[in-house]
Amino acid sequence: MIKTDILIIGAGPVGLFAVFEAGLMKLRCHLIDIVSVPGGQLTELYPKKPIYDIPGYPKILAGKLISNLLKQAKPFKPGFTLGERAESFKKVGDFFEISTNMGTKLQGKVIFIAGGLGSMEPRKPKISLIDKFERKGIEFYVKDPDAYLNKKISISGGGDSALDWAIYFSKKSKYPINLIHRSKSFRANKDSVDKIFELSKAGKINLYLDSEVFSINGRNNHLKSLSVKDRNEINYTLETDYWFPLFGLVPKLGPIGNWGLDIVKNAIKVDNTNNYSTNIKGIFAIGDINTYDGKLKLILCGFHEATLAVHGAYEIIYPDKKKTLKYTTIQGVSGFD
Ligand SMILES: Cc1cc2nc3c(=O)[nH]c(=O)nc-3n(C[C@H](O)[C@H](O)[C@H](O)COP(=O)(O)OP(=O)(O)OC[C@H]3O[C@@H](n4cnc5c(N)ncnc54)[C@H](O)[C@@H]3O)c2cc1C
Structure with a gap:
């Protein structure tokens, strides 16, 4: 049984960045993706296209951005279950338990749905x-x-x-x-x-x-x-x-559509004033899969949502601990020189 702090559905750019932000707060993550390689739309749809609106990178190939995100997440040792689709969830004590289409069971204290346009199903x-x-x-x-x-x-x-x-x-x-x-x-x-x-x-x-x-x-x-x-x-x-x-792959919201989440036009409604939480306590939705007033489906917006969702997750996992924001320039990141 895989047990972690945050189970992340979707190993696209937003799910991968969530691992880094969670790592800074000493939260462990495990990612699940139906596709057998991480990267979401960037790997599957446009790996060799340059992106021009990632802060700090005037131009970066989509595939290169994904390899950089994997490198940035690596010190925090995320787990990966690839080639499997998150099918259903239930509550087991304090944990959420997700079952995949291949029968794998994974437990996490919190779930992040970073499923993009939905699970990429083959044509x-x-x-x-x-x-x-x-x-x-x-x-x-x-x-x-x-x-x-x-x-x-x-x-x-x-x-x-x-x-x-x-x-x-x-x-x-x-x-x-x-x-x-x-x-x-x-x-x-x-x-x-x-x-x-x-x-x-x-x-x-x-x-x-x-x-x-x-x-x-x-x-x-x-x-x-x-x-x-x-x-x-x-x-x-x-x-x-x-x-x-x-x-090619066709994105489908798939089984997550039946989880009892608030779905508006194929996207998960979140509270953007409360860390992108969904209507189910402990489940957050970040990146292209969520919707709220003013939503923009951009990678950099997903990065912001991931950061705030990690802070929301921390409050659920450690309700009694004080949460402080520490700059990486001050505390450093172990695993990087
Ligand atoms: C051609 C093109 C060009 C683009 N150019 C830009 C650009 O220049 N700048 C920009 O900011 N954005 C751009 N975008 C948009 C950008 O790609 C998305 O905003 C971004 O990919 C969203 O990331 P994400 O991690 O939320 O989701 P995704 O990248 O869609 O990743 C989600 C992952 O979740 C997996 N998943 C979903 N449901 C399940 C499930 N039930 N079980 C297991 N796995 C699941 C999917 O298989 C997928 O791999 C572009 C998009 C396209 C198509």
């Missing part, structure tokens, strides 16, 4: 048997890359995620990687596209352009092969142990 292709073989060869997230090494891998998609994983696996696998894309051109970063064509020439990636998977075949309750056809209706059978259809 699933409409092919029969897709549900039957999900997690039995059909994988919508690359949860543990090493688990797939030296297996026959096929990837579908034309965006950054599909290309980045094709490049990653092609460097490590003894089999060439099949990359299937329904168009001739890719939407991904130009460097990645150039690399894909290079690896294709070197025989490390088999490219199937203008092509789509139209059926899946399994044996012994596991994926065995994919049937692919191109625009000229020419069919191929690709022997495949693992197929990653990486067609």
